[in-house]
Structure formats: structure tokens, C-alpha cells
Amino acid sequence: DTGVSQNPRHKITKRGQNVTFRCDPISEHNRLYWYRQTLGQGPEFLTYFQNEAQLEKSRLLSDRFSAERPKGSFSTLEIQRTEQGDSAMYLCASSLVGGYGYTFGSGTRLTVV
């Protein structure tokens, strides 16, 4: 297992387009988290899954954002009708339930032009 994998690494899109990111967690981890990080700021929690169930969503996750983890393995984060304010690094992490440490992926950097 090579850790948490995120694809793509970089995405440039035009305002109004839809984008989808993928996260492959560590295989035995049953929790998966999405964070958003803008330049100079700490990561902001967006949502997390335990297996395939989405257990918490931040108020930051507007109606244009949707996340899925259909089989409790990989997850996708979709942003519809992207806006310039969506430009950020989107981080994925995974952990075991009750586990103390999160393993983070390298992130997907989104630029909306």
C-alpha cells in the first residue's frame, strides 16, 4: 500500500465547469476525510465518511459540492458550476475508526480561471 492517493494532482478549469477529484485511501482504513486548504491557511474540514456512510458535512460544503464513497473504498468529490473562490488545494485523508493518526494524500490543486 503506497498511502493515500489523490488524482489529479492539478486541475485548471474554467468558471462554471464541473470538476471531479478522486481519493484512494489506505485500503484498511474505514474513515475518509476531505479538507480544503487555501494559501496561507490551515485545512478546513469539508466532510468525512465511515465506510460508505457520509457522517458529517461542514457548512462550507455548499449545494455545489457533493462527495461519495459508494463502496467504502475510494471517494470522489465533485464541484459543480465552479467559481473562482473554489480555487484551493483539496486534501484527502484516511484513518481507522478510533485511530489516532490521519494519513494525508498530496492533494489536488484546483485553479478556476
Added chain:
Amino acid sequence: AQTVTQSQPEMSVQEAETVTLSCTYDTSESDYYLFWYKQPPSRQMILVIRQEAYKQQNATENRFSVNFQKAAKSFSLKISDSQLGDAAMYFCAYRSVLRFGAGTRLTVKP
């Protein structure tokens, strides 16, 4: 709601010296974990050290140690014998679900 506050946006330390990064948090929970994460430029987040709230003993990992003051809700990170490779953004975080502070950028001067 839980919040994490890092009041030092930037810190600087001389190589081989000691530096302490501050963190305070607010929670109504009694059992939780606290973490310090390191994020080097353009690289992924790395766990530095963790502390369980129910433990009174401060966690130590090699050159990294914490000063955990539960009543004061304070969780500072001490880096001893600073090395050039320690230069990074440092984030204090609280969980059950990790919530991060704004970060402290550490510069290490040779």
C-alpha cells in the same frame, strides 16, 4: 463547537536552538486527541506528535515534545536542536474529526 487557535503566524529559530510553537483550543469534550502536523512547502501533511487528553504525561518524539495543559486548553510544541529540515508550516489540530489551526510558519536559520 471546537476551535483551534495558533497565535503565531511566523516563528524563526537558529539552527540547533529550541523553539516553542503555541496552540490553544476550545472544546466541551473531556476525551479527545491533539496533534501537531508538519507541512513542508508543496508536500503532504505529516504527523509530528500526538497527545491523548486523558494522559497527564506530555508526549515526546525524539526532538519534539509537547506541553499539554488540559485545564488551560493549551498544547504547545517544543522543537529542540532545530534542524534545517524542520522548516515548514506547523498545524495544531484537535479531533475527533481533525480541525486545524491557521498554522505557524517556521523558518530555521543556518
